[in-house]
Amino acid sequence: MLEGINLSLVDWSRAQFALTAMYHWIFVPLTLGLAIIIAIMETLYVKTGNPEWKRITKFWMTLFGINFAVGIATGIILEFEFGTNWSNYSWFVGDIFGAPLAIEGILAFFMESTFIAIMFFGWNKVSKGFHLTATWLTAIGANLSALWILVANAWMQKPVGMVFNPDTARMEMTNFWDVLFSPMAVHKFLHTTSSSFVLAAIFVIGVSAWYILKGRHVVMARKSIVVAAIFGILASLYTVMTGDSSARDIAHYQPMKFASFEGLYNGSEGAGLVALGLISQNVADPTNENLKDFTVKIEIPNVLSYMAFLNWNAFVPGVNDLIKGNEKYGVMGAIDKITRGKLAIEKLKAYKNAKKAHQLALADSLKTEIMSPDFQKNYFKYFGYGYISDPHTLVPSIPLSFYSFHIMVVLGMYFIFFFLMALYYTLKGKIHKKRSFLRIAIFTIPLAYLASQAGWVLAEAGRQPWVIQDLMPTMAAVTKISTGAVQVTFWLFAIIFTTLLIAELKIMMRQIKIGPKSEGGTN
Amino acid sequence: MFESLSLISLQQYWWLIVSLLGALFVFLTFVQGGGTLLFTIAKNETEKSLLVNTLGRKWEFTFTTLVTFGGAFFASFPLFYATSFGGAYWVWFAILISFVIQAVSYEFRKKPANFLGAKTYEVFLFLNGLLGPLLVGVAVGTFFNGAMFSLDDMNHVTWGTPFRGLEAVLTFHNVALGLAVLFLSRILGLLYFMNSVDNESIYNRSKKHLLYNTVPFLVFFLYFVIALLFKDGFAYKSGTGEVTLETYKYLHNLLAMPVNTIMLLIGVVGVLWGIISTLLKGDTNGIWFAGGGTVLTVWALLILAAFNHTCFYPSALNVQSSLTIENASSSRFTLVAMSYVSLFVPFVLGYIWYAWKSMNNKKISTGELEQEHHVY
Numbered sequence: 001m002l003e004g005i006n007l008s009l010v011d012w013s014r015a016q017f018a019l020t021a022m023y024h025w026i027f028v029p030l031t032l033g034l035a036i037i038i039a040i041m042e043t044l045y046v047k048t049g050n051p052e053w054k055r056i057t058k059f060w061m062t063l064f065g066i067n068f069a070v071g072i073a074t075g076i077i078l079e080f081e082f083g084t085n086w087s088n089y090s091w092f093v094g095d096i097f098g099a100p101l102a103i104e105g106i107l108a109f110f111m112e113s114t115f116i117a118i119m120f121f122g123w124n125k126v127s128k129g130f131h132l133t134a135t136w137l138t139a140i141g142a143n144l145s146a147l148w149i150l151v152a153n154a155w156m157q158k159p160v161g162m163v164f165n166p167d168t169a170r171m172e173m174t175n176f177w178d179v180l181f182s183p184m185a186v187h188k189f190l191h192t193t194s195s196s197f198v199l200a201a202i203f204v205i206g207v208s209a210w211y212i213l214k215g216r217h218v219v220m221a222r223k224s225i226v227v228a229a230i231f232g233i234l235a236s237l238y239t240v241m242t243g244d245s246s247a248r249d250i251a252h253y254q255p256m257k258f259a260s261f262e263g264l265y266n267g268s269e270g271a272g273l274v275a276l277g278l279i280s281q282n283v284a285d286p287t288n289e290n291l292k293d294f295t296v297k298i299e300i301p302n303v304l305s306y307m308a309f310l311n312w313n314a315f316v317p318g319v320n321d322l323i324k325g326n327e328k329y330g331v332m333g334a335i336d337k338i339t340r341g342k343l344a345i346e347k348l349k350a351y352k353n354a355k356k357a358h359q360l361a362l363a364d365s366l367k368t369e370i371m372s373p374d375f376q377k378n379y380f381k382y383f384g385y386g387y388i389s390d391p392h393t394l395v396p397s398i399p400l401s402f403y404s405f406h407i408m409v410v411l412g413m414y415f416i417f418f419f420l421m422a423l424y425y426t427l428k429g430k431i432h433k434k435r436s437f438l439r440i441a442i443f444t445i446p447l448a449y450l451a452s453q454a455g456w457v458l459a460e461a462g463r464q465p466w467v468i469q470d471l472m473p474t475m476a477a478v479t480k481i482s483t484g485a486v487q488v489t490f491w492l493f494a495i496i497f498t499t500l501l502i503a504e505l506k507i508m509m510r511q512i513k514i515g516p517k518s519e520g521g522t523n
Numbered sequence: 524m525f526e527s528l529s530l531i532s533l534q535q536y537w538w539l540i541v542s543l544l545g546a547l548f549v550f551l552t553f554v555q556g557g558g559t560l561l562f563t564i565a566k567n568e569t570e571k572s573l574l575v576n577t578l579g580r581k582w583e584f585t586f587t588t589l590v591t592f593g594g595a596f597f598a599s600f601p602l603f604y605a606t607s608f609g610g611a612y613w614v615w616f617a618i619l620i621s622f623v624i625q626a627v628s629y630e631f632r633k634k635p636a637n638f639l640g641a642k643t644y645e646v647f648l649f650l651n652g653l654l655g656p657l658l659v660g661v662a663v664g665t666f667f668n669g670a671m672f673s674l675d676d677m678n679h680v681t682w683g684t685p686f687r688g689l690e691a692v693l694t695f696h697n698v699a700l701g702l703a704v705l706f707l708s709r710i711l712g713l714l715y716f717m718n719s720v721d722n723e724s725i726y727n728r729s730k731k732h733l734l735y736n737t738v739p740f741l742v743f744f745l746y747f748v749i750a751l752l753f754k755d756g757f758a759y760k761s762g763t764g765e766v767t768l769e770t771y772k773y774l775h776n777l778l779a780m781p782v783n784t785i786m787l788l789i790g791v792v793g794v795l796w797g798i799i800s801t802l803l804k805g806d807t808n809g810i811w812f813a814g815g816g817t818v819l820t821v822w823a824l825l826i827l828a829a830f831n832h833t834c835f836y837p838s839a840l841n842v843q844s845s846l847t848i849e850n851a852s853s854s855r856f857t858l859v860a861m862s863y864v865s866l867f868v869p870f871v872l873g874y875i876w877y878a879w880k881s882m883n884n885k886k887i888s889t890g891e892l893e894q895e896h897h898v899y
Binding site (some may be wrong): 058061062065066068069070072073074075076077079080082083084085086087088090091094095096097098101102103104106107109110111112113114115116118120121122123124125126130132165168169170172173174230231253262334352390479480481482489492496499500501503504506507510511514517 | 584587590592593594595597598599601607608610613618620622624626627634635637638641680681682686805834854856857861864867871874878881882885895897
C-alpha cells in the first residue's frame with residue numbers, strides 16, 4: 001500500500017496543506033467574529049434609531065468585506081486539496097467526511113453568500129428589519145460553515161460512529177448523530193468559534209485605539225470598544241471553559257498529544273502542570289532523541305492530573321509510558337499495538353485474496369472474523385499502527401506542541417485581562433488618557449492572530465503521525481504523485497496567497513486611515 | 524422515508540442532485556462569461572464599473588455552487604473525488620486557481636492602495652472567465668471520453684501520464700465541450716447584462732456580440748452532441764460490475780431514457796429561444812430562457828453520462844477501474860442521511876430566489892452606483 005510513497009512527498013504535501021490552512025485561518029476568525037459584532041452594532045442601530053450606529057456598522061462592514069473575500073479564496077483550495085493531495089484519505093473516510101462537507105455547502109455557504117449580498121447592497125433596497133435579519137443570517141451562516149468542517153476535523157482526532165467495510169476498504173458511517181455530537185466535535189466547535197470572537201473583538205479594540213490615539217472618530221471608537229470589550233470578555237471566558245473541556249478530550253482520546261504538549265516524558269500520579277518552560281537541546285532520555293530536557297520550568301503540582309481527569313491524584317501517562325507500555329496502570333505499549341495493527345492488515349489482505357481467488361467459504365469466515373466485535377475492539381482499533389515501523393515516530397514534535405499550547409494559553413489569559421482593562425477605562429471615560437494602553441491595544445492584534453494560529457498548530461501537528469487517530473498514518477493518506485508536482489503547487493500557492501495577503505493588508509490599512517464615511521443615505 | 528429506497532435508487536437520486544448542482548453551476552458561469560467581456564462591451568471606465576458591479580453582486584452564487592458541487596460529489600461519490608481530484612491534479616488546480624484570483628478581484632479592484640492595480644484585477648476576472656468554463660468543460664468531457672487512471676485493491680489511484688489530466692486537451696471531443704461551455708457562458712453573460720444594466724449602449728453592444736458568440740457556440744455544441752451520438756461508450760453489468768465496450772452507447776441511452784431526451788431537447792430549445800427572442804424582438808428576459816435551458820441541457824447530459832448502466836468516469840487505462848454510480852458511491856447509510864439534508868434544497872432555492880428578487884427588482888444604473896456605499 002505504501003510502495004512509491006516517499007517521505008519527501010508526504011512532507012511537501014503536508015507543507016502545502018499547512019500553508020493553505022494557515023493562510024485560510026488568517027482570514028476566517030476575523031470573519032466569524034466580526035460578522036457577529038457587526039450584527040450587534042446594527043441591532044443597536046435598529047433599536048435606538050441612532051444614525052451613528054449605522055455609520056459605525058457600515059465602517060466595520062467595509063473591513064469585513066475586504067477580509068471575507070480572501071477567506072473565500074483560500075477556502076476553496078482547502079476543500080479540494082483533500083482530493084488532490086490526500087486522495088487515499090478521501091476514499092478511506094469519504095463516507096463520513098463528505099457528508100458534513102456537503103451539508104456545509106447546502107445549509108451554510110448558501111445562507112452566507114445569499115444574505116451577504118443583501119447585507120452589502122441592500123441598505124436602500126430592503127426594509128430595516130429585513131436588512132438586520134440578513135446581517136444576522138450572514139453571521140450565523142459563517143459560523144455554521146465552521147461547525148461542519150470542525151465536526152469533520154474532530155472526527156479525525158477521535159473517529160466515532162463508523163465501521164470498517166472490508167469489501168470497499170474504507171470506513172462507513174453507522175451513526176450520524178454520534179459523528180455530529182461527539183464531545184470532541186462540540187468542544188472543538190465552541191472553542192474555535194469563541195476564540196475567533198476573541199480575535200475579532202481585539203481587532204475592533206485595536207483599530208479603535210488607533211483612532212483615539214490620532215484623535216479621530218473618537219465617539220465611534222469608544223462605542224466600538226464598549227461593544228467589542230463586552231463581547232470579548234464573554235467570548236474569552238467561554239474560550240477558557242471550552243479549552244478546558246478540549247484538553248480533557250485530548251487526555252482521554254489522544255494521550256500522546258497530551259503528553260507532548262505538556263512535555264511529560266514519564267507519567268506519574270498527581271502530575272504537575274508545566275505553566276512555563278524552555279526546552280533545551282540536551283536529550284532527556286537516551287532511548288528517544290525526541291525528548292529534550294527543560295532548561296527552566298515552572299511546575300504547579302497536581303494540576304495536570306486534575307486538568308486531564310478531574311482528579312488531583314490521577315495517573316497521567318507520559319511519552320515513555322505510551323511507547324514502552326506501563327502494566328501497572330494498564331497502558332499498552334507501542335510494540336503491542338503495532339503487532340495488533342499488522343495482524344489486522346494481514347487479515348484484510350487474506351480476505352481480499354480469498355475473494356479474488358473465489359474461495360467464498362474462506363472469504364466469508366474471514367469477513368465474519370474481521371467484523372466481530374472482539375476483532376474490532378482488540379485488533380482493528382490499532383489498524384494504523386500496522387504501518388508504523390519505528391515506535392519513536394509515534395511521538396509528535398514536542399517543542400512544536402509544547403510551545404504552541406503554552407503560547408495559546410498564556411495569551412488567552414492575557415486577553416481576558418486586556419478586555420477588562422479596555423472596558424474599565426472606556427466606561428470611566430479615561431481611555432483617551434491611557435496612551436500606553438492604547439498602544440498596547442494595537443500590538444495586541446498580532447498576538448490574537450498568533451494565539452489563534454498556535455491553536456491549530458497544536459491540533460494538527462500534535463496529531464502526527466496520524467491523519468486519523470490510530471487508524472491511518474499521514475504517510476498512507478497521500479496522493480501518489482511526483483514530489484516535483486507538489487513542490488510546484490506549493491510555491492505557486494505561496495506566491496498567490498502572499499500576494500493576496502499583502503494586497504489585503506494594504507487595502508485594510510488604507511480603509512482604516514480613510515475611516516468611516518459620513519452618512520449620506522436616507523435610511 | 525428514504526430508508527425504504529433501494530441502494531440503486533439512492534445512488535440515482537444523488538447523481539440527480541449532483542448533476543443538478545453542476546447544471547446550475549454552468550448557468551451561473553454567466554459571471555465568468557461576463558468577466559471575459561468587460562473589455563469588449565465597456566467603452567469607458569464608468570461602463571466597465573457598471574458591468575463589474577452587475578456581475579459582482581452575483582459572483583458568490585457561482586462560487587458557492589462550485590464549492591457545494593465539490594462537497595456533494597465528495598459526499599455521495601467519494602471514489603470519484605479521490606480518483607479525479609487526486610489524479611487529474613493539474614486540471615483541477617488550474618480551475619481552482621482561476622477561481623481564487625477571481626474571489627478577491629471584485630472586492631479589491633477599486634479599493635485604494637490595492638497593491639496590484641485595478642487593471643490586474645480586471646485581467647484576473649478575464650482569466651477566470653476564460654479558464655474556468657473552458658477547463659470545466661474539458662474535465663466534464665472526460666466523463667464521456669475517459670481518463671488515464673487505474674485503481675488498486677484498496678481503491679487507490681494511479682495516473683497513467685505525467686501530465687496528470689492535462690492530456691484531456693489532446694482529445695478534440697473534450698475541447699469541443701470546453702469551447703461550447705465557454706461560448707455559452709459568454710452568451711449568458713451578455714443576456715445577463717441586457718437584463719440587469721440600465722444603459723442603452725451596453726444593451727446594443729451586447730446584442731451585437733450575442734450573435735458573434737452564438738455562432739461558435741452552436742458549431743462546437745453541435746459537434747459535441749453529434750459526435751456523442753456516434754460514440755462508443757462503456758457499459759457495466761449490474762451485480763458483477765464488469766465493464767464492456769458498447770457501440771453507440773449514448774445513442775442507446777437517449778432512446779432508452781425518453782424523458783431525459785425530451786428534457787435535453789427542451790433545454791436546447793430554451794437556450795436557442797433565449798438567444799433568438801433577444802436578437803429578433805429585443806427582449807430583456809432572454810437570460811431566463813437561456814439560463815433555464817442551460818440547466819435542463821447540462822442536467823440531461825450528465826444523466827446521459829451515468830444512467831442506464833453507463834460508466835460515468837471511464838478509465839482509458841484500465842477499463843475495469845471505470846467508475847459507475849454503483850461502485851463509486853457512499854454507503855447506503857450515508858446516502859440516506861444526506862437525502863434528509865437534501866430536503867432543505869427547495870428551501871435554500873426559495874430564499875435565494877427571494878433575495879435575488881428583492882435585490883434585482885430595479886436595474887442597476889450609474890446613478891445607483893454613485894449613491895451606493897459598497898461598490899466594486
